[in-house]
Amino acid sequence: MKLILKKTVFYTLIALIAFTLVASTGNSRQLLSRNDQQLQDCLMAGSVVKNRQISRFCTNFPKSDIAPNSNLNLSESERFLAEVKNKLLTLPQSGSYEYILLRAYGAIFVNQNPEVKLPEKVFFNNESETKAFQATLTLGKVKNTNKCYLQKVAADAFNRAKAQVEIPLKSGYGAGDCARTFGTNLKFWRKYANNITLDRIRQGKETKILSTVAPPGASQHLWGLAIDLRVSTLIQKQALYQNGWFQTVENDIPHWTYLGQPEEKLAELGLQNKIVRGVSYWVTPL
Ligand SMILES: [Zn+2]
Structure with missing residues (x-):
């Protein structure tokens, strides 16, 4: 009788442990998919967030859950948006003007260098907003130029190339x-x-012009992290890649952006490599 009781207790315990394990795996899966869903909700809700729960989640997005290197289960765009979320004040609403600009010029937001200063919004409204941001920058001069300045860390990297x-x-x-x-x-x-x-552009009917010229207040050149070059050889390109400079605006061939990352890290951070007419661009996955 005593033996039967012991056996029953033993098997009940085993069953309990197995149940707990299955339940906790299910929970973590549920948590991941809930986070993914909420990230999408943030995007859809944009800057005007009515749902309080979403709002709290959007402003306090748990970084550990979305760190690109620790969660390769996330899609390219989720990894990219996780980077953007850490830098912009609000995540642009899908289809909005801000979203269109982020898609065209936002590759820059994967920059991880703590010395690089990124804007907290995708475009500046006017001269004074631009000046206020530029006043916070430490600039460096590109060697053998007249008045070519960039953020110092970007200028140093370019001078090395x-x-x-x-x-x-x-x-x-x-x-x-x-x-x-x-x-x-x-x-x-x-x-x-x-x-x-x-x-x-605002209506989403025109995108081609964005590779010729940036709308007022939206140029990467305002941030001191872009330079227009005449690059004709592979050796020049390799020198730029090795120093964190890449082409990021599709069809804007002379335009180079300081991403401050080795090329092999760019896909991990959610950027897409796109070859257009033989030119290799690292663009946003939006
Ligand atoms: Zn340019």
Whole structure:
């Protein structure tokens, strides 16, 4: 009798342990898919978040759950958005103007270098907003140029590439190829486009122009992390890649962006490699 009782207790315990294990695996799976769902909800809800629970989740997104290197179960866009979420004040709503700009110019947000300063929004509204951001930057000069400045860490990396092989600026040695003011961005915009173009971009009807010129306040050149170059050889390209510089805006061939990452890390961070007419771009997966 005593033996039967012992056996019953033993098997009940085994059954309990097995049940607990199955349940906890199920829970962690449920947690992952709930997080994925909520990340999507953040995206859909955008900056105007009505649901309080989503709102709290969007502003306190648990970094450990979405760190790109620790969770390769996430899709490219989820990994990329996890990076963006750590940097932007709000995640742009899918289909919004901000989302369209993030898709075109947002590769820069995978930059992990703590010395690189990224904007907290995808575009600046005016000159004073741009100046306020630019006033926080530490700039460095590109060697053998007149007025070509970039964020210091980006300039240092570019100067290292330039020490390996000569890489000329697109239009000589002026400031237009490097860090720009809001006014310069606006001047270039007006040369190629106007308010009708801007409306069409907002409506999602026009995207081609984004590879020629950035809308007012949206250029990577305002952030001091882009440079326009005349690159013609593989040796020049390799020197740039080795120093964290990549082409990130599709069809904007002279435009290079400082991502500050080795090339093999870029896919891990959610960027997509796209070859267009023989040119290799690292673009956002949106
Ligand atoms: Zn450019």
